[in-house]
Amino acid sequence: MDAEVIANSGEVKEAEIVVSIPSYNGKYDLTSTVRAVDKGLTEFFPSKSSVIINCDYSNNGASRDKFFTTETRIPKIYVGRQDSGGKGQVVRSSLFKGMELNASMFMIVEPDATNLQPGWIKKFVEALEKNFQFVAPLYVHHKDEDLLNSMIIYPLTRALYGWRIRRPVGGELAFRKELFERILEKDIWNQYVSEEGLAVWLSTLAMCLRQPMCQVFVNQPRKTAPKEEKEFVNYFNDTVGTVFSLMESLENYWRKIKWSRPTAIFGLGSDDAEPPEELETNIDSLHERFLGGFRKYEEFWREVVSQATYTKVQEIRNLDMNHFSFPAQTWTTILYDFAIAFRGKDAEYREHLLEALLPLFYGKALSYVKRTERMSVQQAEDMVETECMVFEENKPYLISRWNGA
Amino acid sequence: MAKILVVDDEEHIRLLYSEELSEEGYDVITADSGYKLLEKIEQEKPDLVILDIKMVDYNGLDLLQDIRAKFFDLPVILSTAYDTFKEDIKSIAADYYVVKSFDLSELKNKIAMALEAKYSQEE
Known part of the structure; x- marks a missing residue:
């Protein structure tokens, strides 16, 4: 033992x-x-x-x-x-x-x-x-x-x-x-x-x-x-x-x-909820990490995601900070495409794939933080729920590509 | 044929839902309050419950907690006049919610989704 x-x-x-x-x-x-x-x-x-x-x-x-x-x-x-x-x-x-x-x-x-x-x-x-x-x-x-x-x-x-x-x-x-x-x-x-x-x-x-x-x-x-x-x-x-x-x-x-x-x-009781501590998110750092991903993974992304999604990612790249937005539809298809690319691959490829996903995650996180900046926690939760619905609605895309992979 | 239990203390809502959902092919039963609701669910074994949030004698969100504790996978759709209830964390135990309207297309859509989800997990 x-x-x-x-x-x-x-x-x-x-x-x-x-x-x-x-x-x-x-x-x-x-x-x-x-x-x-x-x-x-x-x-x-x-x-x-x-x-x-x-x-x-x-x-x-x-x-x-x-x-x-x-x-x-x-x-x-x-x-x-x-x-x-x-x-x-x-x-x-x-x-x-x-x-x-x-x-x-x-x-x-x-x-x-x-x-x-x-x-x-x-x-x-x-x-x-x-x-x-x-x-x-x-x-x-x-x-x-x-x-x-x-x-x-x-x-x-x-x-x-x-x-x-x-x-x-x-x-x-x-x-x-x-x-x-x-x-x-x-x-x-x-x-x-x-x-x-x-x-x-x-x-x-x-x-x-x-x-x-x-x-x-x-x-x-x-x-x-x-x-x-x-x-x-x-x-x-x-x-x-x-x-x-x-x-x-x-x-x-x-x-x-x-x-x-x-x-x-x-566990719902009458006790009031204690508010969370303030959290400052460095949006410039998220933006830099997102853009940095293009230097290292641009070609790899092109191999992993569909052409339409790749084009959309390039559009997001060109958005300035004030207009930065990473649509839920694009994010969903990216994750589904990465999951399909992960399937059946060796450990080395998988490690590279997960590393390549990280800058895109930073981009999505930036978009969320900016969009929810003036929202209450409840409103931000509603937005997460709405984005989850996009994942559910697009599941046929995942299944169809999974079947063809 | 899926059986739907409509729980609402307003008679015209019960009638409206019964007529329209029956036309869609559902077997609809009703209750005019939350009184002995769990027993009714036990006896009638509905496939889905449409639950009014604000009834005169019952709080729909509390009833939802009771239903979830006993029938963990029974779909429940909250029916409400306002969406302010979403601030109450209890509401996330509902499959969906709809704002009451004479146009039931949203409700019918949510019923279809909730039943589809339930059946897909049972396969």
Whole structure:
């Protein structure tokens, strides 16, 4: 076995609830996260047996020591991996550990949120207790936050698999054992999932299994430090790579899906929502990165997208900042064309393809930020929803080109 | 033939929807309030519900939450006089919404889409 497992002195043998917290090379201080999880489990689920698992994908000891020295009432287990793998790989190991403990409810808590509250644990686990098989989060968010999700992951997964899960990328997620067992039966795994793509992988497979799902409303923003550029590029490649690669594995499912369906919303209360923090987006930088893509990828784009789309991209290139706009129709066909180009290719080509998509994403993000500049969060959400409809309406284009590829 | 349950406390709306949707080939049943709605859904097993948001005794958005909790994949279309309800996050649990009108083309279009989505997932 290549995973090293160290149980705490509690010698945990069984647990109903498993909360898994990934970490990497001591990058995040887990102390406040572990305390919030501990408080959430002890305060709201005192009669249930629980365990907190730190799954560490570096195994240099930094995270493990911090984890075990944080005092908790809930027993803890450390799962570290010495092989390369990635976050997805080690989280999966922790979930297998949970299965060994015969857990019925699982929650993954990302360590990057600086304001995780015990109440979040309560909402997710309560939703599982109501027999929802999969629980995704709905955080209060700034309209410019997490544009990769709003511009690519949400519209694509929604149009492909037919469920309106607004944040298939997590951060926090929860699911029941039965669903996880059925996901494992699918036997779908790859390099993108084993790195940063695990949340999208779980969300996508949950959608395909048509089990009761809900989205938990967290009436607070999820506060995180902005990702550094290299970190964002890796995250972009892994999450988009996960969506594209799952399209191959799940072709027989998504091809028959038309339009999309909502899920139940759980955790709505009388508490007022806390407003998100201000976020300043550097539109000049987005514009430069978009234009920079032409120097490196212009010819490649011409090979990947249709002639009409390529012509449209050239038109967008010539728009000045005041009139900059990236239409939803063009963006949709670009993503569908890239997904088709991804299909059946080797790892090197795929890496290049994902790199080439990034400047176009910056262009689309710029267009969105400019267009929503004077909009409320609700109006910006309506715009995201309208653009999602364009993805759904254009699905026949994807299917037709997929069939011909 | 798809069965549609129309829940609205205004009689003329129930009549209008019943007539026009029956002409489209749907089997239409109605309810004049949210009273025992979940039981009615359990018994009648409709393929889709059209739900008025503002009824005298019931809040359609609260009823929507109850429906979703029990019948997670039953399509629900909200029917409303105004679209201000969209500020309430509960509304995203609806498949679609339509603003009430004597021209039912938008409603018919949304019904077709919601049913198509449901059936495509069941295949």
